Amino acid sequence: MGTMSDGQDLGLRQQICEIGHRLYERGYISGSEGNISACLGKNCLCTPTRVSKGFLQAEQVSLIDMKGKLLNGPLPATSEYPMHTAIYQAQPAAKAVIHAHPPYATALGVAGIAIPTDMLSEGMMFLGSVPLLPYETPGTVALAEQISKACQSTQVIMMKNHGALAWADTLEGAWILMETIEAMAKVTWLAKTLGKVDLIPEAKLAELPQCKSLAAGPAPAKAKK
Ligand SMILES: [Zn+2]
Numbered sequence: 203m204g205t206m207s208d209g210q211d212l213g214l215r216q217q218i219c220e221i222g223h224r225l226y227e228r229g230y231i232s233g234s235e236g237n238i239s240a241c242l243g244k245n246c247l248c249t250p251t252r253v254s255k256g257f258l259q260a261e262q263v264s265l266i267d268m269k270g271k272l273l274n275g276p277l278p279a280t281s282e283y284p285m286h287t288a289i290y291q292a293q294p295a296a297k298a299v300i301h302a303h304p305p306y307a308t309a310l311g312v313a314g315i316a317i318p319t320d321m322l323s324e325g326m327m328f329l330g331s332v333p334l335l336p337y338e339t340p341g342t343v344a345l346a347e348q349i350s351k352a353c354q355s356t357q358v359i360m361m362k363n364h365g366a367l368a369w370a371d372t373l374e375g376a377w378i379l380m381e382t383i384e385a386m387a388k389v390t391w392l393a394k395t396l397g398k399v400d401l402i403p404e405a406k407l408a409e410l411p412q413c414k415s416l417a418a419g420p421a422p423a424k425a426k427k
Contacts, residue, residue: 228384230304240299241298263275
């Protein structure tokens with residue numbers, strides 16, 4: 203299983219490359235940053251380490267098991283695979299994970315500023331509240347443990363001094379979340395430069411249609427207060 207001859211395998215590999223190209227073109231990753239994965243049966247297709255995802259080819263994508271063992275592929279898998287496998291194990295609805303360093307979101311994370319998704323209706327409807335996790339070393343079990351807790355209640359996670367993580371039932375869904383969090387971060391940045399960030403009045407938050415997310419519960423936490 204998991205060979206290039208399998209149609210689903212090839213389709214997913216091509217989608218992973220397509221997302222890598224988008225991340226690169228949008229400036230969400232530089233150098234060999236970022237990693238992308240998708241479930242393939244009980245295993246996981248993921249981007250290899252030390253390769254620009256802007257120019258990734260389908261045959262370079264790695265196949266690993268949920269413990270990170272390389273099953274197929276010419277290169278070692280991303281060293282950050284524990285974040286991905288932690289999500290798949292903790293969140294049965296998750297079938298795709300994208301990690302990137304989009305500059306506005308990442309800079310806010312470096313500054314210790316959580317992105318206030320309750321400043322725009324799209325933020326609350328599509329993202330709910332987005333946690334900013336304390337710094338942990340990339341690739342470690344400690345970080346994976348943080349992620350497996352956080353992914354119970356949100357599909358987008360910010361990591362301090364690191365970057366953003368989004369999961370969904372498809373790669374396209376995770377991409378939309380990644381793009382949305384960076385757009386929110388950019389607006390946060392711009393509004394802060396104007397000196398003022400007004401949030402949607404709390405009483406009005408409850409009027410927003412709740413986009414039922416794939417996770418059981420990323421309903422807007424703040425709206426429930
Ligand atoms: Zn990273």
